[in-house]
Amino acid sequence: MYIEQAYKGLIDNWRYLIGILLIIGVWQFLGSFPLLAALALKEGGMSAMMSGSIGKMSEVLGSNTFLFFMLLTFVFGLIAVFLVVKFLHKQSLTDLTTSRPKIDWKxxxxxxxxxxxxxxxFIFIDIYFAPEDYEYNFQLVPFLILxxxxxxxxxxxxxxxxxxMRGYMMQGLGILTKNRWFPLLFTSLLFGLLxxxxxxxxxxxxxxxxxxxxxxxxxxxxxxxxxGLELxxxxxxANNLTAALLVTADWTAFSVDSLYRDISEPVLGWDMLVPVFVVFPILLLIFSKKYGWTNWKEKLTGKVLSEEEFLKLDN
Structure with a gap:
């Protein structure tokens, strides 16, 4: 099973503690240096930086430039994850990704x-039924850069x-707590709070x-x-890419040169809740039928055991 792939590497608790600190440090601090340097070189960049406002920083640098530097922090973070897993845990990228012999790109x-x-x-249905909420925003050169x-x-x-989240932390917490439900709930909550x-x-x-x-x-x-992480x-x-390319708004994290601009008054409506309570369950059904998922209770809440512990239990 997926969480148990961590047993193929070094799983000391101190390794995960140091690994998390290293990843966050590289991601949030080292990865932010290029953005901070770019702001420092721009007029008004220091005040925008001190304000902490994404909108002001984007305005100073330009939306596409700001997007590039913002995404660059995650590139630093991804490299940090891979290096920590390889050198601190002696675990392969494949074992961090999947329980299959190789990553299933299909x-x-x-x-x-x-x-x-x-x-x-969904986006074009909403534009069709509420055209007054959208403004056509296409500009060839800025859109191509985006x-x-x-x-x-x-x-x-x-x-x-x-x-x-779903790889390093889920495997680490699963090994630590010896179950599946805690890493599932903890990483979900942390993902939301981030x-x-x-x-x-x-x-x-x-x-x-x-x-x-x-x-x-x-x-x-x-x-x-x-x-595995493939799905x-x-x-x-797909979620973030379509959001960035098709629809933007002044009040979103991806306020860029998208195809359309949402000019409606922001309100928490059905469009934010339907995916969670309707669409995602349907997707789970589609995935389960396609890939033959069974034994839901064990896979989501069961115990996490090493091979040795499993053999002892089986005997």
């Missing part, structure tokens, strides 16, 4: 195109979050965290049920 692609298609469909940055870097950003500084929370209120935590729970469930990697990349 699963990544299926999840990506499935959720990407659904996301695009597309290059987004296609090249957003999959790295989402992969960093998946490898750190978005608490997003501009959307200021506009929509803390109720939006239901969407983020629910999304984290969904990603955790498909990781444990499918015994989560594809889903998360």
């Amino acid at each position: 699963r990544v692609a299926f999840s990506f195109f499935l959720w990407g298609s659904i996301s695009v469909l 597309a290059v940055i987004a296609i090249a870097m957003i999959p790295l950003q989402t992969s960093m979050e998946e490898y750190f 978005h608490i500084m997003n501009p959307e929370v200021d506009k929509l209120g803390y109720g939006i965290l239901i969407f983020y935590i629910g999304t984290g729970l969904f990603l955790g469930i498909i990781t444990l049920m499918d015994q 989560a990697l594809g889903f998360h990349a």
Whole structure:
């Protein structure tokens, strides 16, 4: 099973403690240096930096430039995850990714195109029925620059979050607690709370965290049920990529040169809750039918045992 792949490496508690500190340090501090340097070189950059406002920093640098430097922090974080796993835990990237003999890229692609298609469909349905809420925002050169940055870097950003949350932390917490339900719930809650500084929370209120935590729970469930990160990697990349390229708003984390601009008054409505309570359960059904998922209770709440412990229990 997926969490048990950690047993193939070194699993001392101190290694995970140091690993988490190293990853966060590289991601949040070292990775931020290029952004801070770019701001320092711009007029008004220091005041924007001190304010901590994403909107002000984006205004100083330009939306595409700011997006590049923001995503670059996640590239640093992803490299840190891979190095920590390889050198501190002596674990392979494949074992961090999946319980299968090799990474199943067909699963990544299926999840990506499935959720990407659904996301695009939902967006254009909303534009069709509420055209007054949207403004056509297409500008060829800025959009092409955005597309290059987004296609090249957003999959790295989402992969960093998946490898750190549903990979490194889920495996580490599973080994520590000897069960599956705690790492599932803890990483889902943490995933949601990490978005608490997003501009959307200021506009929509803390109720939006239901969407983020629910999304984290969904990603955790498909990781444990499918015994690997592949479906989560594809889903998360499709989700962020379509959001960045198709619709932007002044109050979102991706306030960029997207195809459309949402000019409606921000309100926490059905569009934020339906995915969690309706669409995600349907996706779980689709995935379970396609990949033959069974034994849900054991895979989501069962014990985590090493091979030696399992053999003793079996005897």
